[in-house]
Amino acid sequence: MFVEIPAPAQAAPPAAQRASLLTRVLxxxxxxxxxxxxxxxxxxxxxxxxxxxxxxSFYSWNLLPTSPMVPAGTDNYExxxxxxxxxxxxxxxxxxxAGLLPFTVVIxxxxxxxxxxxxxxxxxxxxxxxxxxxxxxxxxxxxxxQWLLDPGSGAVNRFLGVNVNWLYESVPAQLSIxxxxxxxxxxxxxxxxxxxxxxxxxxxxxxxxxxxxSRWQITRWVTxxxxxxxxxxxxxxxxxxxxxxxxxxIDTLTQGGPAAATTHIYYLLWDYGFHSHQAGLGAAAGVxxxxxxxxxxxxxxxxxDRISYHDD
Numbered sequence: 001m002f003v004e005i006p007a008p009a010q011a012a013p014p015a016a017q018r019a020s021l022l023t024r025v026l027x028x029x030x031x032x033x034x035x036x037x038x039x040x041x042x043x044x045x046x047x048x049x050x051x052x053x054x055x056x057s058f059y060s061w062n063l064l065p066t067s068p069m070v071p072a073g074t075d076n077y078e079x080x081x082x083x084x085x086x087x088x089x090x091x092x093x094x095x096x097x098a099g100l101l102p103f104t105v106v107i108x109x110x111x112x113x114x115x116x117x118x119x120x121x122x123x124x125x126x127x128x129x130x131x132x133x134x135x136x137x138x139x140x141x142x143x144x145x146q147w148l149l150d151p152g153s154g155a156v157n158r159f160l161g162v163n164v165n166w167l168y169e170s171v172p173a174q175l176s177i178x179x180x181x182x183x184x185x186x187x188x189x190x191x192x193x194x195x196x197x198x199x200x201x202x203x204x205x206x207x208x209x210x211x212x213x214s215r216w217q218i219t220r221w222v223t224x225x226x227x228x229x230x231x232x233x234x235x236x237x238x239x240x241x242x243x244x245x246x247x248x249x250i251d252t253l254t255q256g257g258p259a260a261a262t263t264h265i266y267y268l269l270w271d272y273g274f275h276s277h278q279a280g281l282g283a284a285a286g287v288x289x290x291x292x293x294x295x296x297x298x299x300x301x302x303x304x305d306r307i308s309y310h311d312d
Contacts, residue, residue, distance in 0.1 A: 053286050053287060056279060057076055057280060058076070059280045060072040060278075061280055062277045062279065077288070085263065086268065086285075088260060089263050089264050089267070089268040093264040095178075099175075099178035100185065103185055104189040104235075104242075105234050107190075109224075109227075109231070111190050112190055130186070130187040133186065138248035138249055142252035143252075146167070151163065167253055168258050170258055170259060171261075173254050174261055176253070177250055178246070181245050181246045181249060184245070196227050200223060200226045200227065204226065205218050205223070208222050229308045232300075232303075232308050236301070239296060240296070244266055247270070250262050250267050269289065272285055
């Protein structure tokens with residue numbers, strides 16, 4: 001005959017165990033506490049505006065506090081995609097990106113390789129001089145370039161011996177914006193490439209030289225492949241931020257003209273919101289551009305993992 005014996009009651013965890021659990025929580029908390037202010041600011045100033053922009057894209061509003069926001073459904077997106085100026089803005093954005101790539105990739109590589117052997121005080125002076133344009137405020141730079149590009153008494157026309165109205169003709173205005181922006185970014189890109197070159201172990205070049213490789217062959221088959229992470233980063237930054245870097249210059253020098261020749265997608269977005277007072281249309285443009293550049297960024301990151309060589 002079996003007698004059922006009740007299971008003993010589960011005893012409460014001792015105070016020492018509860019204390020150890022609290023101790024582990026307190027030990028793990030500091031990293032998250034350090035991150036909390038940054039995460040809070042990221043949510044407040046980045047993710048919250050993104051959500052509000054997405055909501056605003058479905059309304060019609062003229063930015064006046066006394067004017068109500070009228071639900072518009074997908075009308076803003078349909079109007080934006082049917083607008084002829086969108087296609088022109090996209091093409092100029094692509095032209096800006098293509099025009100800036102020589103300033104952020106090609107020329108910096110040539111300059112960094114040519115000055116790789118510079119050392120001592122001359123090297124510091126060279127770095128300071130080439131980085132100086134990056135420190136100039138775009139609005140101040142625009143004022144100086146407006147004077148230099150003046151069609152009547154500008155130094156550029158006198159130096160080149162031409163009579164071009166650089167800021168009020170379509171093609172010259174487009175080239176001017178790209179050239180001035182490239183001048184700003186050149187020093188920053190050269191320093192990045194120089195830093196990438198300094199991180200390459202010289203043993204690879206020495207081994208290739210012992211095998212009979214020429215200087216060009218070492219550069220082509222050793223240095224440039226090992227420099228690929230830096231170059232891919234510069235390409236990624238140019239594609240994603242190139243048009244954004246030109247915005248202050250466009251707003252100061254050409255205001256998107258002449259005849260919308262220098263209006264790219266960022267200036268078009270700003271024009272919808274603050275010139276035409278179509279906040280919903282500007283928000284819809286922002287959502288589309290954000291999604292598009294997000295997809296482009298993911299593709300470039302995926303591509304960089306496959307074409308980059310790392311010095312392991």
